[in-house]
Amino acid sequence: MDVSVRNLKNHLSEYLRRAAAGEDIRVTSHGRVIAHLTAANAQLETDEVFIERLDALSWMNPPEAPGGKPQGASVPSPARPDTPNTDDLMDWIRG
Known part of the structure; x- marks a missing residue:
């Protein structure tokens, strides 16, 4: 609500x-x-469970190296066409 x-x-x-x-x-x-x-006694999701839910999404790709960029690159890779953006991810997280 x-x-x-x-x-x-x-x-x-x-x-x-x-x-x-x-x-x-x-x-x-x-x-x-x-x-x-939310209720104070509502069980919060652990980081591990949250990461597992993210990994289960077909459009989520883990970074190739720490920092979210391919090895040797100075900037992160551009988003693939027709993939959800950050707003879509936040809407999914908020449920």
């Missing part, structure tokens, strides 16, 4: 109860998501 900062401030107790009950509250400012409210 999306809620504006103003609405969150005006009804904070209600949204905290909803978050504690397990609802994911996305806080927006000018239409952009700026924060998430």
Whole structure:
């Protein structure tokens, strides 16, 4: 559920109860998501699990060398055509 900062401030107790009950509250400012409210006891994903989920994506390629660039290159490789961009990846992460 999306809620504006103003609405969150005006009804904070209600949204905290909803978050504690397990609802994911996305806080927006000018239409952009700026924060998430979740239950404190919600289990967070470990880095290892997150990396496994990323590796399972067909369009994710691990870098060829540390730093995300091919060996000997001074800059990262350009993106392949018709592949998701960073915004697509962030939308996928946010679920």
